[in-house]
Amino acid sequence: MTPRTTAVPNAADEVLADLPPELAELIRRAPKVELHDHLDGGLRPSTVVELAESCGYDGLPTTDPVELAAWFRESADSGSLVRYLETFVHTVAVMQTEEGLRRVARECAFDLASEGTVYAEIRYAPELHTERGLSLDEVVTAVTEGFAEGMEDAREAGHPIRVRSLLTAMRHAAMSREIAELAVRHRDTQVAGFDIAGAEDGFPPSRHLDAFEFCRRENFPITIHAGEAFGLPSIWEALTWCGADRLGHGVRIVDDMEIDGLPYAEAVAEVPAGAVAPTAVSLGRLAASVRDKRIPLEMCPSSNVQTGASASIAAHPISLLKALKYRVTLNCDNRLMSNTSMTKEMALLVRDAGWTPEDLRWVTINAMKSAFLPFDERLTLINRVIKPGYAALGVG
């Protein structure tokens, strides 16, 4: 079976059209690495419609794929993480069978590879996919098989990609220890790390300490959604109590910075974050520690604009954090809800925040360095795939 392409317009085209054609082509062809992408946030709209029909789910707001794509984007454009997350009810509803999970994972790997992504870590919460009787292990096996099929499809199409999974526990629930054990049980079949996600305010990372301590005893990598809808205490707990190796978003780390003696939020009210001179910034202890320890920040600009964590792409702290040489990585979070892709995220930063092709190369290498993959494999991808890929485009 060849995966079908969606009839929905390509998310990046509109932004690329605003750029000089050679630059747009460079962004299209640039090697990409993605570390933060939710499986249940990246379905093709046409797949949601088809799976809903085959599994008898009649709750979709519309069965027209183009209208459905618009519905997800508009509903997610809510200014609140909690409302943004409500849209997942429809994607999760059609991911309750082995067949549905396998197809979604297969198409995910293929779609990412088609836009030049050479390595991706895709996360999902197994506990959300057991409503129709699948066991947690069956969920993981189905997704892993789907990724293997998608990688094979992509290789045949001439776009090789490596995909790994991250297992997410929902922070409002009480299954995190079980999910951490599930992840470790599947570590030799492509599961590369453990995460928590869901509403952040009121559900601090330390609530799941037991799960994180288990992962640490097993030398198993941890990333934590922190500093997205809630601020510094969440980031502080994720790092100092829970031992996170990376931060999901982490965008609110700027709350621990002063610019010319003013708190970040006050100082940037008038000026785009990217226009702030790095020399004017002083870091608090937590912000300094995140930079000193090279903690990777899995940044997702479009998603943050939708949930209200940032006013615009131009104002997004990612540009200041780049200037300050944090270990910044660029990601989509949820391609369906944010109507985005890696190509679009790159194009937005180039168009709206003054990023250069060299910056795109830098952020891509940062991501590869930060992957939950063995060190030698990361180096091989950087030296044999990413650097030559950019060199072929005249970058680096």
Ligand SMILES: O=c1[nH]cnc2c1ncn2[C@@H]1O[C@H](CO)[C@@H](O)[C@H]1O
């Ligand atoms: O940006 C985010 N912040 C917090 N939680 C999220 C975000 N995106 C998705 N999810 C949550 O993670 C679950 C598993 O993939 C999704 O079902 C959604 O509830």
Ligand SMILES: [Zn+2]
């Ligand atoms: Zn996320």
